[in-house]
Amino acid sequence: MDKSLENKLIKSIGEKRYNHSIRVMETAIELAHTYNIDIEKIKTAAILHDCAKIIDETYLLKRASDFDIILDACMEYNHELIHGPLGAKIAKEEYGIKDSEILDAIYYHTTGREKMSILDKIIYMADYIEPYRNFPGVEEVRRLAFDNLNKALLLAMEKTIIFLIERNKVIYPDTIRARNYLIIESRFDK
Numbered sequence: 001m002d003k004s005l006e007n008k009l010i011k012s013i014g015e016k017r018y019n020h021s022i023r024v025m026e027t028a029i030e031l032a033h034t035y036n037i038d039i040e041k042i043k044t045a046a047i048l049h050d051c052a053k054i055i056d057e058t059y060l061l062k063r064a065s066d067f068d069i070i071l072d073a074c075m076e077y078n079h080e081l082i083h084g085p086l087g088a089k090i091a092k093e094e095y096g097i098k099d100s101e102i103l104d105a106i107y108y109h110t111t112g113r114e115k116m117s118i119l120d121k122i123i124y125m126a127d128y129i130e131p132y133r134n135f136p137g138v139e140e141v142r143r144l145a146f147d148n149l150n151k152a153l154l155l156a157m158e159k160t161i162i163f164l165i166e167r168n169k170v171i172y173p174d175t176i177r178a179r180n181y182l183i184i185e186s187r188f189d190k
Contacts, residue, residue: 006018008095009048013051013054014055017050017053020050020130021046021048021050023130024047024049024123024130025046025047025126027046027126027129027130027131028045028046028126029042029043030146031122031126035149037118037119037122041102041105041119042119042122042123044097044099044102045101045106045123046123048091048095048097048102048106049105049109049127050083050087051091051095052082052083052084052087052089052090053083053087054083054086060079060083063086063090064085064086067086067089067093069082069086069089078169081110081172084106084108084110084111087107091106104117104119104120105117105119105123105124108120109127111172111174111178112153112157112178112179113174113177113178114174114180114181116153116178116181118149121150121153122149124156125152125153125156128141128156129141129145129156140155141155141156141159150182150185150186153178154183154186157178157179157182158179161175
């Protein structure tokens with residue numbers, strides 16, 4: 001990896017978050033080999049997926065405003081959701097990423113969306129199952145991810161939705177749409 005990009009990213013998101021991004025990239029590369037996907041796109045999307053993971057809430061909101069990102073009610077309620085759309089803007093403007101597939105994978109890596117591309121799916125999944133993730137059910141999703149990516153995504157989204165419901169948190173509509181699409185799509189997998 002380019003040392004200047006590495007230094008810029010560490011300065012922006014911190015070493016701990018950068019190390020998470022490296023683990024996501026390594027996991028995404030493994031998934032890319034399994035599903036025969038372009039490794040360079042995977043590396044770029046994975047290393048930059050959290051480039052807008054800004055801890056200071058005021059600065060996060062300022063950056064979103066700087067890029068004219070209109071926050072919907074869910075993002076207003078849960079600022080954690082902002083870093084995907086903001087990350088796509090930062091990747092484009094500050095890291096020079098022009099590939100729309102990479103930008104989409106960054107944008108939707110937290111929520112998912114209907115008709116996810118294989119790149120979207122791998123970045124979402126790699127972020128969910130990277131080796132330091134440790135929560136009930138993650139091992140099952142890890143195993144499934146290398147066997148059937150759609151089934152793994154469906155399980156991961158369901159676990160996320162249940163987690164959010166149990167904590168009385170909002171569920172982003174894109175996640176519901178992504179889950180529903182995966183269910184509809186899976187009827188053709190039989």
